[in-house]
Amino acid sequence: MASLVRSVLPALLASLLCVSAAESQAAPAAQPDAEALAKGEYLARAGDCIACHTAPEGKPFAGGRPMATPFGTLFTSNITPDPETGIGTWTADQFYQMMHTGRSPDGGLLYPAMPFGSYTKVTRADSDAIYAFLMSVPPVKQANRPHDLRFPYNNRQLVLGWRTLFFREGEFKPDPKQSAEWNRGAYLVEGLGHCGMCHTPINALGGSSESQAFQGGLIPMQNWYAPSLTSNREAGVGDWSIEEISDLLRTGISRRGAVYGPMAEVTYNSLQYLTPEDTRAMAVYLKSLGQEVAPPVTSNVPTAESSLLLSLGKTVYDTNCASCHGAQGQGKPPHYPPLAGNQSIQMSSAVNAIRMVLNGGYPPGTEGNSRPYGMPPFAQSLSDNEVAAVVTYIRTTWGNHGAAVTAQEANQLRSAPLD
The missing domain is CATH 1.10.760 (Cytochrome Bc1 Complex; Chain D, domain 2)
Structure with missing residues (x-):
């Protein structure tokens, strides 16, 4: 998914509760058993709640993480069980209402950076389990930061129009024709x-x-x-x-x-x-x-210029890339991915390939890949022309059918944020 990239936003706009968390005065639920808490923790992981509701160097689920959007900056909210600044006074009913309808306990509208359009599909049982888990985490007294949105997007009532156009409320309905x-x-x-x-x-x-x-x-x-x-x-x-x-x-x-x-x-x-x-x-x-096969992308770079890019790109590739990815792009999987026949290299957008050459990166450290092999950044050693050339080379060689890219595209991404 995101490379398959999901980004994420994250990807990375996930789980944003843009509400004041101390709006309800209802009593908290009784402490559930260990099995219920384990289920809730698992489902919260599946929902990636921690990614957005934990600021860099912050305490888990205490919020405060800035989320840049085209409309301004949103700050994630505190979803620990603190009764004053978190969701400690929310009931399971109110939590489900938020997940299912995109509204806070007092009926206020959530900004759609919180993915209630997806969470509305979550069953009541799973919502209750996530709620029980969040009620069990250490409470953190940390007031929610006000959002910094430009006019008119700071008028929350405009979300009504957005919801009319884009939000469909309702739990997931299994397809009886499928397994x-x-x-x-x-x-x-x-x-x-x-x-x-x-x-x-x-x-x-x-x-x-x-x-x-x-x-x-x-x-x-x-x-x-x-x-x-x-x-x-x-x-x-x-x-x-x-x-x-x-x-x-x-x-x-x-x-x-x-x-x-x-x-x-x-x-x-x-x-x-x-x-x-x-x-x-x-x-x-x-x-x-994965059933649609799109037609090959076409290059907008003139043929003569493309030929020069390919010639320079092979030189750059042989010098900097072949030792890991192989002279014929065959790679050394799984640690050094193949480039020949790699779908992510040939996509209509070359953004990810350019960013990997400029900034490098690592796959995540996981139990199944505890010592990931990474790719070094080349932003300091390669010019825009060289970046464009090597990306063009890997997108169009070994049977790949991607389009050429330009030095201007490489230059535009040099200043892109790294997170």
């Missing part, structure tokens, strides 16, 4: 996993269309491309085995590739903690999406 495993995977991908938050194109209003679900798009403000999960030209996995997909989700690496960027964070914080049965179910569902 129990497929339905479990669909529930995790569409609901708790909120994969569509990154892998569905986002329009100028910050919304997405159901007709474009999982078709990929640039993650706002992050300059990472979340590839299409429906196209076998991008991250569609129609020709992958179930084991290859499941391995990638749970460990971050497989013989077909590795995850970087926002998707690496999703794997690190969330997917590595899922059971093999659940990642397999997700793989079954995702494989069913």
